[in-house]
Amino acid sequence: MAKIKNVAVQMDHVAGINIAGDSTFAMSLEAQARGYRLFHYTPERLSFRDGNLYATVEPMVLRDVKGDHFELGAPERVDLSTMDVILLRQDPPFDMAYITSTHLLERIHPKTLVVNDPAWVRNSPEKIFVTEFADLMPKTLITKDAGEIRRFRDEMGDIILKPLYGNGGAGVFHSTRDDRNLSSLLEMFGQLFREPFIAQQYLPDVRKGDKRILLVDGEPVGAINRVPAEHDSRSNMHVGGRAEATELTAREIEICKRIGPALRERGFLFVGIDVIGNYMTEINVTSPTGIREVRKFGGADIAALLWDAIERKRV
Numbered sequence: 001m002a003k004i005k006n007v008a009v010q011m012d013h014v015a016g017i018n019i020a021g022d023s024t025f026a027m028s029l030e031a032q033a034r035g036y037r038l039f040h041y042t043p044e045r046l047s048f049r050d051g052n053l054y055a056t057v058e059p060m061v062l063r064d065v066k067g068d069h070f071e072l073g074a075p076e077r078v079d080l081s082t083m084d085v086i087l088l089r090q091d092p093p094f095d096m097a098y099i100t101s102t103h104l105l106e107r108i109h110p111k112t113l114v115v116n117d118p119a120w121v122r123n124s125p126e127k128i129f130v131t132e133f134a135d136l137m138p139k140t141l142i143t144k145d146a147g148e149i150r151r152f153r154d155e156m157g158d159i160i161l162k163p164l165y166g167n168g169g170a171g172v173f174h175s176t177r178d179d180r181n182l183s184s185l186l187e188m189f190g191q192l193f194r195e196p197f198i199a200q201q202y203l204p205d206v207r208k209g210d211k212r213i214l215l216v217d218g219e220p221v222g223a224i225n226r227v228p229a230e231h232d233s234r235s236n237m238h239v240g241g242r243a244e245a246t247e248l249t250a251r252e253i254e255i256c257k258r259i260g261p262a263l264r265e266r267g268f269l270f271v272g273i274d275v276i277g278n279y280m281t282e283i284n285v286t287s288p289t290g291i292r293e294v295r296k297f298g299g300a301d302i303a304a305l306l307w308d309a310i311e312r313k314r315v
Contacts, residue, residue, distance in 0.1 A: 205277030
């Protein structure tokens with residue numbers, strides 16, 4: 001097993017994170033505790049020249065102290081192939097800027113281990129990858145055709161409509177059978193997004209919670225239940241959802257067993273899936289969250305389990 005010394009973290013700027021619930025922070029704290037040197041950079045600081053991938057990075061020291069959680073050293077331009085591991089952790093939107101960064105990181109992976117594998121991140125958009133397991137999903141339509149969406153709602157009754165490449169609950173709408181705003185909503189989506197939209201059968205079980213299950217190297221290691229606020233259909237915690245402790249059901253264990261081999265084949269060391277009732281709605285491979293919440297409720301130290309897996313890959 002090759003020793004890890006230097007870890008670069010491609011992320012949204014560390015100054016803006018909420019350390020209480022940030023999984024990138026948890027991963028980086030564990031790396032620091034293991035004696036790895038941390039380097040911070042944001043995606044726009046990537047440069048590719050003459051076959052080499054560079055970034056302007058800053059040495060980073062972290063503290064688990066709200067309001068005083070980081071120090072950054074002097075910026076330096078480095079060849080990223082000299083790093084042992086890169087954590088690919090900036091948040092979506094999953095747009096061409098994001099896709100371009102995966103193309104660039106692919107030039108140095110796996111000699112420099114990128115987590116998750118950048119080529120498979122690019123080829124596995126979260127709301128499309130999940131369609132490989134159609135029997136585990138609610139009824140789902142991907143289209144920009146307004147007529148198709150109206151027919152789908154007529155058949156389903158209530159639907160959830162959301163942007164195909166959105167994240168964090170942004171732009172998620174619950175449209176009921178008698179909702180007269182669907183045409184206006186589709187017009188607005190058409191103006192905002194060039195890509196198709198995704199419509200899914202509304203699952204009433206969402207009122208009981210939208211479970212986030214975390215998997216390390218294809219194995220489930222913890223979960224939290226996210227309960228939406230009373231007047232909201234979205235369970236994402238930063239839009240008002242409430243986290244609570246939970247256990248995996250037999251159905252959820254079955255889902256994890258089904259998808260585990262596909263995750264391992266794609267080099268997805270850290271994944272978060274969303275499950276409502278008996279159905280999986282997303283497979284999150286870009287920057288899934290939930291590590292700190294699982295630990296808060298007495299669950300596994302997932303950051304440690306992840307770095308154990310990364311160390312096993314560094315052979």
